[in-house]
Amino acid sequence: MAGEEQALAGLLRALQGLTPTDFQEFKVKLSEVDVEGGWNIPKDSLARAAHPCALVSCMGKNYSKEAAMDIAIGLFEEMEQRDLAKKLLDEKVKEYKRKYREHVVQEFLRYKEVNSCLGENLSISSRYTALTIARRTGSQRGDEHEAVDTSHGCANSSNGPATITVTAQMLFKPDEDGQTPQVVVLVGAPGMGKTMTVRKVMVEWVEGTLYKQFDYIFCIDCKDIAFTKEASVADLISKCCPHRRTLFEKILDDQKKILFIFDGFEALGFSLVQPESELSSDPREVKPLGITLMSLLKKTLLPESSLLITTRPTALQSLGRCLEGEYYAEILGFSAAMREEYFHRYFENNDKADVAFRFARGNKILYSLCVIPIMSWTICTILEQELHKKKSLVECSIATTPMTVFYLSRLMKCRGRDDPEDLPRFLRKLCSLAADGVWKHKVLFEEKEIKDHGLDQPDLLPLFLSEKISKQSRDHGNTYSFTHLHLQEFFAAMFYVLEGDEEMVGDSGALVKDVNMLLESYSxxxxxxxxxxRFLFGLVSQKSIEYVDEITGCRISPQARDDLLRWLQGRHRDISHPSQALKVTELDTFHFLFEMNDKSFAQSALGRFTDVDLQDIKLTLYDQMALSFCIRQWVGLSCVTLQGCSFDQQDPGEELVHRAPGAGGRPHPLAEEELLSPIRPLCRALRHPGSDLQVLRLRWCRLSESCCAELAALLAEHPGLARLELADGALGDGGVRLLCEGLQQPGCRLRALR
Incomplete structure (x- = not known):
């Protein structure tokens, strides 16, 4: 309403600027106006409108605001009152821009996540976290483009110009040579945050903090127009505008102030090779969609406008053939600092964010995968559910494989128009490629290998592999890599457990699926x-078998479980002396069992062993979770020896934050559960009912005074514990007092303390 009043106020000022004679002429012409689909103002009403204010009121009652402004502008032009017509037109354009920006805010500020509640929308401003974006130092043709290597989260600077790190705000700023880009191609694998970046661009443009040089930014989701047969540029603009009447002429007056964003260009799927003679130069000319878009790309249409194109790497080569003077930038994902910021933005509660991030950072694999924004979202989503159910993440069985499978389910949401039956066949071939690469220490694959494996399917390939376009691509084809090395290792593990007789096609012939060969090579x-x-163990868990079948249609064979069990039982026996107790001496054993998360399997695997003997290991929170899970299932465990090991501890600054009192002066619950003694997970696992523990050695583990309360509780509650060794511990007087209190408890049966 404020906008309408402002526009009519402009009309009033214009009428007040007329002489009495001109005012009467305006009224006469107004009485002769024939409004299409409307009606004229009754003559008696016009007669009573003896002054500008009354006439504006009369027009406002009989016409819409837009119609009143259009009629007045037309009449002023007829009367050769061009200055007044221009002022009114400027008012109209100003109002149009205001309404368009309001529409952009409604469309882009809030969005709905997959796991959000009904009716719950999130703000892009509160959730968006800055991404690392690499831009080439200079424009290049697409066929010479050296794509940045996202598979390991770092730039591939070989055989190409250097890259510089930029932000979304810098994409249309002058480069080091003073050249301002007119066309920018923003490249990213699925889940890297291209669409979220576009949303952020649109919102910040409305707020006036980004791309102020543009009066209009039109964002076109390519998925929405993929089935459009014909369109003009005017049609594409209309799709972005909420108004029935779009001011095309005024919008197109200054092409330099227009930015078109095409988000998800790879979804279009049509050929970018069009005859030059077919290209259009008229924004209102309706042509096949491919020709209209080619005309924009080739700059026969609106040559001074700017373009921002987001795409997966698979569309780069075809884009490069039809663009000129374009700049390329690639989203590399989250830096280390931005990963932590994302966790805080996701959880909003700092306590929960710190606990969740500490958990993720303790798992090197998950932390590395967090460079991919959708993987960070996946991990946060799962951790949020666990924190809602339990106070302590240490007690949760959150392994790497389930999170990766959940990430795979999110990728499935990005699929195109492929036949559902194609996916299982494609994944089997993809897994064979991954396994081939893992065996050969290979992360880059040539185009011939992709075709030999039958993976050249445009709807599925970009979900899993990033395309690298090189200078030599004309002669040797492009190269491909998995979005992240750990994802290649995940699919390599799937190769060994998927049902079917597929063999692995490699340079030296076919290699059959042989789990034992893989395990022996590792040993x-x-x-x-x-x-x-590790992924192999996780994939043969019952939950993984069911979930993978549900989301991909691929069936995992549980037969590998027997091979895995025999291997675990045999590997430690081989290194134990026949006359000694059987010991588990490798930390990875606990990670393998934790990954499967099958209590009966863990009991079978550990049942023949009696001792744990780990030396010189820095135990992260995730290591302690895996160890604690196994200890709880280990009925015959009698001796635990940790020598020269250290335990992941909370940073003092973080601990102070978490120990700050909450409402009512009480400590935060998370502080009590998560951030006390660093050996608490181990001691709580050792206190589980049915434990046969007799000897606990924590030699040269640099235990502090805070550990003694947990050890005292263990002494008091574990009647079977007969020997405790704490060599070289900096326990302090307070720690010794706590141990003495534990020794005095009725349940303590300790015979030796060293």
Whole structure:
């Protein structure tokens, strides 16, 4: 309403600027106006409107605001009152811009996440976290473009110009040579945050903090127009505007102030090779959609306008053939600092955010995968659910494989128009490629390998592999890599457990699926296979078998479980002396069992062992979770030896934050559960009912005074514990007093303390 009053106020000022004679002429012409689909102002009403204020009121009652302004502008032009017509037109354009920006805010400020409640929308301003974006130092043709390597979260600077790190705000700023980009291609794998970046751009433009040089930014979701057969540029603009009457002429008056954003260009799927003679130069000319877009790209249409195109790497080569003077930028994901910021933005509650981020950082694999924004979202979503159910993440069975499978389910939401039956076949072939690469220490694959594996399917390939377009691509084809190395290892593990007789196609012929060969290679020399083996255990859990089948249609065979069990039972027996107790001496054993998260399997695997003996290991929170899970299932465990090990501890600054009193002066519950003694997870696991623990050695583990309360509780509650060794511990007088209190408890049966 304020906008309407402002516009009519402009009309009033214009009428007040007329002489009495001109005012009467205006009224006469107004009485002769024939409004299409409307009606004329009754003559008696016009006669009573003897002054400008009354006439404006009369027009406002009989016409819409837009119609009243259009009629007045037309009449002023007929009367050759061009200055007044221009002022009114400027008022109209100003009002149109205001309404368009309001529409942009409604469309882009708030969005709905997959896991949000009914009716709950999130603000892009509160959730968006800045991404690392690399831009080439100079414009290049697409066929010479060296794509930035996102598979490992770092730039691939070989055989190409250097890259510089930029932000979304800098994409249309002059480069080091003083050249302002007119066309920017923003590249990113699925889940890297392209669409969220576009949303942020639109909102900040409305707020006046970004791209002030543009009067209009029109954002076109390519998925929405993918099935459009014909359109003009005017039609595309109309899709972005909420108004029935769009001011095309005024919008197009200054092309330099227009930015078109095409989000998800790869969704269009049509050929970008069009005859030059077919291209259009008229914004209102209706042509096949491909020709209209090609005309914009080739600059035969609106040559001075700017373009921002977001796309997956698969569309780069075809784009490069039809663009000129374009700049390329690639989203690399979250930096270390931005990962932490994202957790805080997601949870909003600082206590929960700190606990969740500490958990993710303690798992090197998950933390590395958090460079991918959608993986950070996946991990936060799962941790939020666990924090809602329990106070302590240490007691939750959150392994790496379930989170990766959940990430896979999110990728499935990005699928195109492929046949559902194509997916299982494609994934089997993808897994064979991944396994081939893992065996050969290979992360880059040539185009021929992609075709040999039958993976050249445009709707599915970009979900999993990033395309690298090189200078030599004309002769040798492009190269491809998995979005992240850990995802390649995940799919390599899937190769060994998917049902079917597919063999792995490699340079040296076919390699059959042989889980035992993989396990033996890992045991003997291939430590780099650790994560592949870990995923192997996770994939044969019952939950993973059911979930993978549900989201992909692929069936995982549980037969590998027997091979995994025999291997675990045999690997530690081989390194134990026949006359000694059987010991588990490798931390990865606990991670493998934790990954499967099957209590009966863990009991079978550990049932023949009696001792744990770990040396010189820095135990992260995630390590302690895996160890604690296994200890709880381990009926025959009698001796735990940790020598030269350290425990992940909370930073003092963070601990102070968490120990700050909450409402009512009480400590935050999370502080009590998560952030006390660093050995609390271990001690709580050792106190579980049915434990046969007799000896606990924590030698040279640099235990502090805060650990003694947990040890005292263990002494008091574990009647079977007969020997405790704490060599070289900086326990302090307070720690010794706490231990003495534990020794005095009725339940303590300790015989030796060293």
């Amino acid at each position: 003997e020399s291939r430590e780099d296979l650790n994560l592949t083996v």
